[in-house]
Amino acid sequence: MAAAAAGEEVPNKRVVLRRYVTGFPSEDDMEVVTATARLAVPPGSTAMVVKNLYVSCDPYMRGRMTKHERPSYVPDFVLGEVLVNFGVSRVIASGHPDFKVGDLVWGMTGWEEYTLVPKPESFFKINHPELPLSYYTGVLGMPGLTAWAGFFDVGKPKKGDYVFVSAASGAVGQLVGQLAKLTGCYVVGSAGSDEKVNLLKTKFGFDEAFNYRKEQDLDAALRRYFPEGIDIYFENVGGPTLEAVLSNMRNHGRIPVCGMISQYNLEQPEGVHNLFQIVAKRLRMEGFMVFDYFSEYYKFEEEMVGYLKEGKISYVEDIAEGLEKAPAALIGLYSGRNVGKQLVAVARE
Amino acid sequence: MAAAAAGEEVPNKRVVLRRYVTGFPSEDDMEVVTATARLAVPPGSTAMVVKNLYVSCDPYMRGRMTKHERPSYVPDFVLGEVLVNFGVSRVIASGHPDFKVGDLVWGMTGWEEYTLVPKPESFFKINHPELPLSYYTGVLGMPGLTAWAGFFDVGKPKKGDYVFVSAASGAVGQLVGQLAKLTGCYVVGSAGSDEKVNLLKTKFGFDEAFNYRKEQDLDAALRRYFPEGIDIYFENVGGPTLEAVLSNMRNHGRIPVCGMISQYNLEQPEGVHNLFQIVAKRLRMEGFMVFDYFSEYYKFEEEMVGYLKEGKISYVEDIAEGLEKAPAALIGLYSGRNVGKQLVAVARE
Numbered sequence: 001m002a003a004a005a006a007g008e009e010v011p012n013k014r015v016v017l018r019r020y021v022t023g024f025p026s027e028d029d030m031e032v033v034t035a036t037a038r039l040a041v042p043p044g045s046t047a048m049v050v051k052n053l054y055v056s057c058d059p060y061m062r063g064r065m066t067k068h069e070r071p072s073y074v075p076d077f078v079l080g081e082v083l084v085n086f087g088v089s090r091v092i093a094s095g096h097p098d099f100k101v102g103d104l105v106w107g108m109t110g111w112e113e114y115t116l117v118p119k120p121e122s123f124f125k126i127n128h129p130e131l132p133l134s135y136y137t138g139v140l141g142m143p144g145l146t147a148w149a150g151f152f153d154v155g156k157p158k159k160g161d162y163v164f165v166s167a168a169s170g171a172v173g174q175l176v177g178q179l180a181k182l183t184g185c186y187v188v189g190s191a192g193s194d195e196k197v198n199l200l201k202t203k204f205g206f207d208e209a210f211n212y213r214k215e216q217d218l219d220a221a222l223r224r225y226f227p228e229g230i231d232i233y234f235e236n237v238g239g240p241t242l243e244a245v246l247s248n249m250r251n252h253g254r255i256p257v258c259g260m261i262s263q264y265n266l267e268q269p270e271g272v273h274n275l276f277q278i279v280a281k282r283l284r285m286e287g288f289m290v291f292d293y294f295s296e297y298y299k300f301e302e303e304m305v306g307y308l309k310e311g312k313i314s315y316v317e318d319i320a321e322g323l324e325k326a327p328a329a330l331i332g333l334y335s336g337r338n339v340g341k342q343l344v345a346v347a348r349e
Numbered sequence: 350m351a352a353a354a355a356g357e358e359v360p361n362k363r364v365v366l367r368r369y370v371t372g373f374p375s376e377d378d379m380e381v382v383t384a385t386a387r388l389a390v391p392p393g394s395t396a397m398v399v400k401n402l403y404v405s406c407d408p409y410m411r412g413r414m415t416k417h418e419r420p421s422y423v424p425d426f427v428l429g430e431v432l433v434n435f436g437v438s439r440v441i442a443s444g445h446p447d448f449k450v451g452d453l454v455w456g457m458t459g460w461e462e463y464t465l466v467p468k469p470e471s472f473f474k475i476n477h478p479e480l481p482l483s484y485y486t487g488v489l490g491m492p493g494l495t496a497w498a499g500f501f502d503v504g505k506p507k508k509g510d511y512v513f514v515s516a517a518s519g520a521v522g523q524l525v526g527q528l529a530k531l532t533g534c535y536v537v538g539s540a541g542s543d544e545k546v547n548l549l550k551t552k553f554g555f556d557e558a559f560n561y562r563k564e565q566d567l568d569a570a571l572r573r574y575f576p577e578g579i580d581i582y583f584e585n586v587g588g589p590t591l592e593a594v595l596s597n598m599r600n601h602g603r604i605p606v607c608g609m610i611s612q613y614n615l616e617q618p619e620g621v622h623n624l625f626q627i628v629a630k631r632l633r634m635e636g637f638m639v640f641d642y643f644s645e646y647y648k649f650e651e652e653m654v655g656y657l658k659e660g661k662i663s664y665v666e667d668i669a670e671g672l673e674k675a676p677a678a679l680i681g682l683y684s685g686r687n688v689g690k691q692l693v694a695v696a697r698e
Binding site for chain 1: 421627632
């Protein structure tokens, strides 16, 4: 492993934030630059240095590109500094007793070739490298755990429940729909192109799917697909979609709130006007964060690896090659350009 | 009991709906008329006839004054027919084995002097007539059970929680605040007049209270009263108050949603723009209805009677005398004219 020679200083390509964003982000809010990295940890430190293989593009990152007055739930990115997010990496130097050179791990890393990780204990070991390593940015990583925890722990599904998933072909949505089918639910998904709708029906086994961009009246569409109403709405988009869904929920329905991507780039988010439905139908709307479920990760990993190996879960990813493509890949999430889980291949080994 | 002589037909004053309402209701949407009532049940029937003593004015009744296209969570009132709501009554004729003449009961009755109740089993017996009977429209009736169930079962309070109650001097709010104090919470209430604010602080033992009509910036007011944020918001009003509260909730906060009185008379309800806070702070917003807790009523009654007799719960009611005053009493709820729980005394015995 030549690149890991102790103390060697190497070029380190990285994606940095050029300016804080208001409204819709653009590629040139970021910049790909080349810095240097030392491939060793300081003597006596418990840090590690990783080589990044895959980094994940996730909708929530938009919030980190804005400077917040009050502290946000995740730290804002730092101007001129490398973007950070979940990724898959190989350890190339370590002062930490639990991580040794060559280990494959996933965790919060930099959008760069090499990252010094001060607190390796926040990383997870990859126990199933026989599956594509990129899966650990998605179905076996943060989005997978998000889908699993949000659907089962927050959604509390029962066999026969009517389930609606928005952004249904995305990293989280495609898994929620399939977990719902495995649970014996009736599942309808919405997505933003006919190609994605086709994927939902043919690849992911949704009972029905529709292209929300082609629906004049989302309320009417939902009434058509759910004549008896919706028991679980897995909320990824917010805004007018949430409003239409609220009118179509059944009594005692549950809305796990994972994200609201339709609102992230608006200077003034859209209002939701029919929250009284929460009373009228005794609904539970509950936000959750994957961080709260990290203690259950290895249990989840085994369960999901089982589904994948048995062919019970299909998975589609959209891989951008190289850090140069990373800014466009991230921006593409907000116009729905990606088909399946968006990630960036930094290095293939 | 002369009035109960079998089969006697007597005049029966009643409040009927004259027209369905859009926007703010007015007194002349209702009309007080005199019909007749038979003070006997049909032979072989299990119905009962009750003499109404107190009827309750509750905010949720506004929804029943509108004609809904899709069925609402409670039936719309019928044009030209008597209004119905919870009330306290004495049985004056009964074909039902569980109810005998002279029994004091509470349940869904008419805004009239005498009501034929086809299904007496929906009524509750009054086990503590040593307390004012009017209490069974409030602290010992539907609003009391609402406060108790919503705060404890939905709110899941812990000692030390920061609790905010809107419409805090109303039938439900005054009880929620006091139950929260009994649980060891820090409680702040908002109300619409200085008189009510004074009541909250002096009579009901809220830690703090404010007049929302005097606050230019509700968000700033909440930041002042809750520098560490809100754990439980007992939601009675909706709209801009909810929006301000969402910005001031703490992580894992809970919002039992009881009602949204500020929105009931608007043709287009106001939008809530910051629902993303539900994700950012992992909030749970949950609607509930007292109907779902009726099976726990007698348990609740004993607990609340205990608090009342020990002086641990204070209770303020606003009694309108006579059915002629009922329309104005009901309308007054929506401008906040009532101080404490609004009800109508139909007959004192």
